[in-house]
Amino acid sequence: MKNFVSVADVDNINALVQKALVYKTQPLKDKTLGADKRIGCLFLNPSMRTRLSTQIAAENLGMEAIIFNVGHEGWALEFEEEAIMSGNTVEHVKDAAPILGKYFDILAIRTFPSLKNREDDYSELFIKQFIKYAGIPVISLESATLHPLQSLTDIMTISETFKEKRKPKIVLSWAPHVKPLPQCVANSFSQWVNAWGEADFVITHPEDYELSAAFTQGAAITHNQDEALKDADFVYVKNWSTFTDYGRIYSNDPEWMLTNEKLQLTNQAKVMHCLPVRRNIELSDEILDGPNSIVTQQAANRVWAAQAVLSEILNA
Ligand code: CP
Numbered sequence: 001m002k003n004f005v006s007v008a009d010v011d012n013i014n015a016l017v018q019k020a021l022v023y024k025t026q027p028l029k030d031k032t033l034g035a036d037k038r039i040g041c042l043f044l045n046p047s048m049r050t051r052l053s054t055q056i057a058a059e060n061l062g063m064e065a066i067i068f069n070v071g072h073e074g075w076a077l078e079f080e081e082e083a084i085m086s087g088n089t090v091e092h093v094k095d096a097a098p099i100l101g102k103y104f105d106i107l108a109i110r111t112f113p114s115l116k117n118r119e120d121d122y123s124e125l126f127i128k129q130f131i132k133y134a135g136i137p138v139i140s141l142e143s144a145t146l147h148p149l150q151s152l153t154d155i156m157t158i159s160e161t162f163k164e165k166r167k168p169k170i171v172l173s174w175a176p177h178v179k180p181l182p183q184c185v186a187n188s189f190s191q192w193v194n195a196w197g198e199a200d201f202v203i204t205h206p207e208d209y210e211l212s213a214a215f216t217q218g219a220a221i222t223h224n225q226d227e228a229l230k231d232a233d234f235v236y237v238k239n240w241s242t243f244t245d246y247g248r249i250y251s252n253d254p255e256w257m258l259t260n261e262k263l264q265l266t267n268q269a270k271v272m273h274c275l276p277v278r279r280n281i282e283l284s285d286e287i288l289d290g291p292n293s294i295v296t297q298q299a300a301n302r303v304w305a306a307q308a309v310l311s312e313i314l315n316a
Pocket residue numbers: 046047048049050051142150274275276
């Protein structure tokens with residue numbers, strides 16, 4: 001594996017999931033694989049799970065992990081080619097990235113979308129510029145449109161939880177939120193579940209919340225949440241802002257929040273969310289504190305997914 005920025009970087013999803021599951025039972029089995037190597041984790045945006053799980057994963061492989069909160073502590077970076085830098089940006093990625101390529105063996109980057117200009121966000125300019133100029137492998141810690149480490153974790157969590165000899169029914173269900181959020185997690189989850197091909201996959205959201213067809217193609221899509229939830233084995237709850245009229249909130253309908261009553265429609269579905277979650281807006285207390293929630297297991301698995309990806313890159 002050269003870089004890890006989308007499912008397209010993965011040859012065999014099940015093999016990568018198996019690798020993550022082995023690390024879950026034997027965290028230190030490759031404790032010298034990354035000896036004398038260093039990973040730089042650059043955060044242009046906040047994080048808890050991604051930052052800490054990647055750091056722990058690197059250390060389990062014997063790597064040194066250096067965290068740099070660029071958004072708070074670094075120079076404001078410019079990403080546009082041929083920019084005349086008379087505004088707020090101080091350093092071009094073309095100058096910064098090659099230096100990072102000398103300091104580190106692997107670079108990992110979190111860069112959220114602006115949610116102002118869809119074309120710019122969906123061009124994935126920031127992460128592409130790091131790949132172009134760093135000269136070392138790049139891992140996405142969540143980019144403008146995708147969150148692959150989260151999605152690998154999600155498939156791993158579903159795989160280890162579902163033991164029946166049939167395909168699980170997985171429902172991605174939109175949830176209300178008070179702020180416009182990126183489409184990354186929903187895009188990425190759709191992309192990975194579709195590429196995995198081992199589930200009946202349904203996406204449900206209110207009208208006007210369509211995701212990009214580039215990621216959802218292959219899934220059934222309905223505006224009827226009750227219909228979607230019927231017989232579901234997993235419900236992945238997530239808010240996203242509008243894609244077509246980009247980055248807006250059209251609906252905050254609390255009827256879309258998953259409750260125990262709605263869960264009755266499912267096949268005792270396990271409930272997932274990438275976290276952080278706004279309680280009693282996106283997901284009810286009764287679900288999050290109830291027996292069907294697997295959000296803590298899911299977040300804990302972030303370590304093993306990150307470790308599997310780092311291991312693949314170190315072995316390349
Ligand atoms: N799920 C996730 O990426 O969490 P953080 O934003 O805390 O890293």
